[in-house]
Structure formats: structure tokens, C-alpha cells
Amino acid sequence: MNSTDQRATLEFDDIQHILLTRAPALTGRYEFLRFRTAAAGREWLARMLDTVQSAQAASETLDAHKRWVSVAFTWNGLRALGVDETSLASFPEEFRQGMAARAEMLGDTGSNHPEHWLGGLASPDLHAIVILFARDAAERDRCRTMHDEVVAGCEGMEVLSTLDLEATPPFDYAHDHFGYRDRMSQPVMEGSGEIPTPGSGAPLKAGEFILGYPDENGPPERLPQPDALARNGSFLAYRRLEEHVGAFREFLRQNGATPEEQELVAAKLMGRWRSGAPLVLAPDRDDPALAADAERNNDFSYAKADPHGYAVPLGSHIRRMNPRDTGANMNRRRMIRRGATYGPALPEGSPDDGAERGIAAFVICASLVRQFEFAQNVWVNDKNFHELGNERDPIIGNQDGTLEFKIPKRPIRKKITGLPAFTTVRGGAYFFLPGLRGLRYLAALGGDGKDDRHG
Amino acid sequence: MTDTAKPADWTKPSAMAIPKQGYFEPQQGRYGPTFPKTPANYGFTIIAKIKPGREATIREYGKTIESAVASLPDCLAVLKLHYLRWVLFDIGKETYFMYQGIFDTDFDKYTEDAIALFTSLGVNTVFENLEGFPEDWKTNAPAFIKFVREHQRPSFLEYGEYPFVSAEEIKKALRLKAAFSDMLDQMQ
Numbered sequence: 165m166n167s168t169d170q171r172a173t174l175e176f177d178d179i180q181h182i183l184l185t186r187a188p189a190l191t192g193r194y195e196f197l198r199f200r201t202a203a204a205g206r207e208w209l210a211r212m213l214d215t216v217q218s219a220q221a222a223s224e225t226l227d228a229h230k231r232w233v234s235v236a237f238t239w240n241g242l243r244a245l246g247v248d249e250t251s252l253a254s255f256p257e258e259f260r261q262g263m264a265a266r267a268e269m270l271g272d273t274g275s276n277h278p279e280h281w282l283g284g285l286a287s288p289d290l291h292a293i294v295i296l297f298a299r300d301a302a303e304r305d306r307c308r309t310m311h312d313e314v315v316a317g318c319e320g321m322e323v324l325s326t327l328d329l330e331a332t333p334p335f336d337y338a339h340d341h342f343g344y345r346d347r348m349s350q351p352v353m354e355g356s357g358e359i360p361t362p363g364s365g366a367p368l369k370a371g372e373f374i375l376g377y378p379d380e381n382g383p384p385e386r387l388p389q390p391d392a393l394a395r396n397g398s399f400l401a402y403r404r405l406e407e408h409v410g411a412f413r414e415f416l417r418q419n420g421a422t423p424e425e426q427e428l429v430a431a432k433l434m435g436r437w438r439s440g441a442p443l444v445l446a447p448d449r450d451d452p453a454l455a456a457d458a459e460r461n462n463d464f465s466y467a468k469a470d471p472h473g474y475a476v477p478l479g480s481h482i483r484r485m486n487p488r489d490t491g492a493n494m495n496r497r498r499m500i501r502r503g504a505t506y507g508p509a510l511p512e513g514s515p516d517d518g519a520e521r522g523i524a525a526f527v528i529c530a531s532l533v534r535q536f537e538f539a540q541n542v543w544v545n546d547k548n549f550h551e552l553g554n555e556r557d558p559i560i561g562n563q564d565g566t567l568e569f570k571i572p573k574r575p576i577r578k579k580i581t582g583l584p585a586f587t588t589v590r591g592g593a594y595f596f597l598p599g600l601r602g603l604r605y606l607a608a609l610g611g612d613g614k615d616d617r618h619g
Numbered sequence: 620m621t622d623t624a625k626p627a628d629w630t631k632p633s634a635m636a637i638p639k640q641g642y643f644e645p646q647q648g649r650y651g652p653t654f655p656k657t658p659a660n661y662g663f664t665i666i667a668k669i670k671p672g673r674e675a676t677i678r679e680y681g682k683t684i685e686s687a688v689a690s691l692p693d694c695l696a697v698l699k700l701h702y703l704r705w706v707l708f709d710i711g712k713e714t715y716f717m718y719q720g721i722f723d724t725d726f727d728k729y730t731e732d733a734i735a736l737f738t739s740l741g742v743n744t745v746f747e748n749l750e751g752f753p754e755d756w757k758t759n760a761p762a763f764i765k766f767v768r769e770h771q772r773p774s775f776l777e778y779g780e781y782p783f784v785s786a787e788e789i790k791k792a793l794r795l796k797a798a799f800s801d802m803l804d805q806m807q
Contacts, residue, residue: 258649
């Protein structure tokens with residue numbers, strides 16, 4: 165560690181925009197790439213450099229821009245580009261192993277197992293992802309064509325698979341295919357200039373999310389090497405989560421006699437009404453005005469307001485993913501989420517059409533094992549979280565039909581047994597998201613004429 | 620993933636013999652294989668040699684923990700403990716420290732929380748008196764965890780008179796008993 169590591173001022177001109185900005189995109193596309201040779205990968209990266217915006221550039225041009233591009237690499241991808249063994253060994257164990265190798269601990273078993281994943285995501289040949297967020301479909305198509313040309317111009321580049329993103333209607337606020345409003349609760353970084361909404365906690369040290377800055381435990385430690393590659397980088401956990409909308413709606417019908425009762429069941433699973441209104445603040449009926457008011461819609465906690473879960477069941481999704489004042493060491497467990505929905509919307513009342521639809525999202529954090537894997541292993545999939553005995557997260561947990569979901573209620577709780585799986589993991593991977601300087605470092609590898617035959 | 624939802628009958632005392640490696644089938648945790656839940660719940664027994672001349676220092680930490688818990692009774696709550704036993708014993712001319720904990724959660728799950736807690740309470744440094752303990756443990760969770768795992772001596776038998784019952788369930792039962800007792804008083 166040198167003295168420059170102590171700087172807390174964020175280098176906005178080097179940090180990839182996805183860490184700090186939320187692009188006003190309605191569509192997008194992910195492309196999953198393989199470098200057949202190191203030279204091909206570096207050539208591709210060199211051609212992509214100009215399209216990858218820093219946080220500063222993105223925020224300065226947000227209104228004028230129509231597309232936002234990010235690039236990140238698996239550990240195998242870094243090796244394929246020719247990163248040396250000393251540097252490769254300096255990356256954390258969980259990143260070196262990759263998400264698929266850690267499936268059992270993550271709860272990716274049964275139908276979620278990597279052997280069922282799509283698009284080559286479980287393969288060691290997955291080397292990189294290019295993330296495109298676009299304002300509209302026309303811009304996405306334009307960018308796709310341009311990227312096709314870049315790939316075609318780099319002999320040895322292979323596109324393993326792609327995924328088109330589509331926002332689901334109505335477009336006035338972000339929500340998933342089940343209809344739950346998204347983006348309600350995000351941590352804010354110190355120095356980012358953002359002001360946390362009430363209830364979102366104080367800004368956290370940037371080192372919780374970006375490598376090279378102090379974190380909640382002190383100065384940065386044991387960063388990957390070299391500094392030119394690691395600084396201003398971060399780790400992404402990618403999850404492609406299919407949402408079984410037909411099964412979800414059928415479940416609501418079976419567990420609620422009226423539309424109002426069905427809405428309440430949906431709210432109990434999430435901990436918020438589908439509008440986004442939190443059950444702690446609106447326990448009995450939906451409150452769309454509260455849902456839309458950022459000053460109020462995240463301003464709650466559990467320990468005093470709802471210790472037994474009468475409003476928000478102890479096992480509900482938001483109570484697991486952010487236990488707020490009922491979890492320990494919370495400042496070291498927070499994550500930034502980015503992503504979008506994919507697949508066609510299923511109109512209300514339509515039978516399930518068999519099409520795949522869901523969420524393709526990134527969890528962004530400085531430590532996959534401490535942040536993402538903890539959340540997945542403990543909050544999402546520990547059957548005994550909050551002493552619940554036989555539950556997992558009802559929305560994203562590994563459900564095999566044998567578990568239950570308990571809804572505390574006076575005088576006697578309601579227990580739903582045989583909870584079906586509403587989601588299935590269809591793919592995932594760990595990526596390293598370098599800063600712009602890190603990208604240039606990678607593109608310039610091998611410039612000394614050393615062995616290029618990686619991959 | 621560790622199965623924490625074994626159907627338990629607390630009325631039937633139960634014993635479990637455990638294979639030498641400490642687990643039956645390896646189950647992947649974040650930092651390595653996880654150890655199973657037994658009728659005596661989760662736990663570990665860490666045995667490590669102390670640095671020469673540190674016995675008195677280590678004993679002093681007993682007092683430190685005593686007063687920390689006295690002033691803040693729920694300060695160890697995050698560890699989900701039933702019991703802690705700290706023992707010093709000699710083998711030949713060397714002294715060993717045994718840290719035995721019985722708790723309700725797989726150690727792998729809350730390791731970082733435990734380290735943060737030890738740091739915040741200032742009781743942590745007892746470990747620094749053990750040979751081979753990583754000096755940078757406060758900021759190096761993986762090294763701390765590696766030390767613990769290397770010095771863990773798994774049980775080969777565990778027994779529970781009321782098997783698999785959590786501390787929280789016991790406290791709930793006692794609260795219920797107190798509430799009933801109070802109710803009966805009110806009925807007089």
C-alpha cells in the first residue's frame with residue numbers, strides 16, 4: 165500500500181460509469197465473449213476503449229447520449245489476455261474459481277445448477293462481457309451492428325452468446341415481470357455526490373464497492389496487482405434469473421380469494437406492495453403515493469417497528485436482502501445493483517406462453533465472498549435465517565417445492581407449504597470490471613512481443 | 620449448503636458419531652467445507668499453542684469478556700452462542716489454549732461478523748498470543764479463517780439431551796413459562 169491509496173477522492177474520470185451512474189435506458193444487450201487468442205482479445209479491447217465511458221463522461225453527457233457501454237472480464241479472460249501468473253494469483257480465490265465452481269454454496273443446485281445454464285456462461289471459455297444499455301431499440305440495433313463489425317475485424321474473437329434487454333411496460337417506473345417496483349433501495353458511496361434517501365443509511369466508504377479506496381474497515385488491503393490494473397476496478401456477480409410469471413400468478417390465485425387478498429400475498433413475499441410501498445409503513449393496504457415518494461418509500465426499519473414480522477414476514481425477500489437494523493455488520497454487506505429485465509412481457513390474464521423472461525442483473529461489490537456470496541449463502545438460501553426453520557427467499561431462493569413460507573398474523577400465523585420456485589438461475593458469472601486505465605493496461609499487454617498464444 | 624432444518628424431536632436425546640475429517644459429505648461453504656449440525660448444534664474446538672510467557676495475559680482476557688458482557692449483555696448476540704469454554708492446559712513444557720464454542724449457526728456463515736465483533740470489543744487480541752496467528756488478522760479475514768480451520772479439532776461424538784434446539788427456542792420456552800406463571804398469578 166502506498167500513500168496514494170489513502171486518497172478518498174473518487175477518480176470519476178477513471179471509474180467505469182456503471183458503478184456510479186444509472187443510464188436512462190429502456191433496452192440493452194449483453195454479449196458474452198471468448199478470446200481464442202490473446203492478440204484477438206487485446207485487439208478487440210483496443211477498439212472498444214473509446215466506447216467505454218467513465219463515470220464523469222457519462223454524467224456530463226447523460227442527456228445527449230443514447231448508449232452506455234461497460235466491459236468486464238472473467239479470471240479466465242484475464243489469463244487469456246496474457247495477464248501474468250503473479251498478477252492472476254493476486255486476485256481473490258472466489259473470483260479465480262468463478263461462479264459456477266461455487267454453485268453448491270451459492271444455492272445453485274437442482275434446476276439452478278450450472279449444467280443447465282445457457283449461453284456458455286458456465287464454460288471456462290467465457291472470457292468477457294460487454295454490457296450495452298441503450299435508450300431505445302433502434303440505438304441498440306445500431307450498436308449491435310457496430311459491435312458485430314468490431315468482432316468480425318478481430319480474427320480469433322468469438323461471441324459465445326447474447327441477451328437482449330427490454331424494459332417491461334408500463335415504462336413510467338422500473339419493475340420486474342412479476343410487477344414489483346425495482347430500484348427502491350441502493351447504497352450511496354461517500355464522495356459520489358449522491359444524497360441517500362431517508363432510510364438508506366449514511367453514505368458508505370467507496371472501498372466497499374471500488375478497489376483502491378478506504379472501506380468501512382479502514383485503508384484498502386491486499387488489492388489485486390498491479391495497481392494499474394486493479395485501481396478503480398470492481399467485481400460484478402452476474403445473474404440471469406428467469407421469472408416464472410404464469411406460476412407466480414397462479415400461486416397468487418390459489419392463495420388469495422380476491423384480487424385484494426392476492427395483492428397482499430404478493431406483498432408478503434416481497435415485503436413491499438408491488439407498487440413499491442413498504443409493508444412496514446403500509447401494512448394493510450397499498451399506498452401508491454407512498455411508493456412513488458423517494459423521501460418516504462425507504463424510510464423504515466424492523467427491530468422496533470415490526471420485530472415479529474406481522475407487517476413484513478421475517479423470511480420475505482427485502483427482509484432477507486437488507487435486514488437493516490436486525491442484521492449485524494450491515495455496512496460491510498451492501499451491494500450496488502444494476503441490470504434490467506429481458507424477454508417479452510406476459511400480459512395480465514394471458515396463459516404462460518413458455519417464453520423465457522426474467523432479470524439479468526449485476527451485483528457490484530469490492531469483495532464477492534464478503535458481500536455477494538454472503539447474501540446468497542446466508543440471507544437468500546439459509547433455511548434457518550431468523551430461525552425460520554424451513555424457508556428460503558421466496559422470490560430468488562433455491563426452491564424445490566419442499567419448503568414453506570410463514571406469514572405472521574394474529575392470532576395464528578398463515579403457513580404456506582410446498583412453495584413453488586418462481587425463479588430459476590439460467591446463468592451467472594464473476595467478472596472483474598477494471599477502471600479505464602486498467603482497460604488500457606490490458607489492451608497494451610504483450611506489447612513487448614512476448615508470447616501471445618494464450619486462450 | 621448446510622442443512623439447518625433437520626426435523627428435530629427435542630424429547631429424544633440423540634448422539635452422533637462424526638467421521639475423522641469432521642463432516643460426512645463435504646458441503647461447500649464460502650471458505651471451505653462446512654461442519655455439520657449435530658444434536659449439540661454447531662460448534663468448534665480450536666486448540667493452539669500459546670506464545671511462551673503469555674499465560675497470564677490470556678487469563679486476563681477472561682476478565683475482559685466478563686466485564687464486556689456485564690456492561691452490554693447482548694454484545695455477543697451475533698455469534699448465536701449457547702456456551703463458550705476457554706481452557707488452558709499444558710503438554711510437556713508447552714501451554715495450549717482451547718477455545719470451544721457451541722452455537723446455532725454454521726461458523727462459515729458469520730465469520731466476518733465474528734471478526735468485526737472481536738475487533739470492536741477489544742477482546743480479540745487474545746488470539747494474538749497464539750503461535751502462528753496472522754498479525755494482520757483484523758483486515759485479513761481469509762487469514763483469520765484459515766488459522767481457525769487449521770486449528771479446529773472436530774468432535775468425533777456429540778450428544779444433545781434436547782437435540783438441535785436453538786438458544787432462541789430455549790429462551791422462547793422460558794419466556795412462555797414465565798408468561799404462563801404470570802398469567803396464573805393474575806388469575807388468583
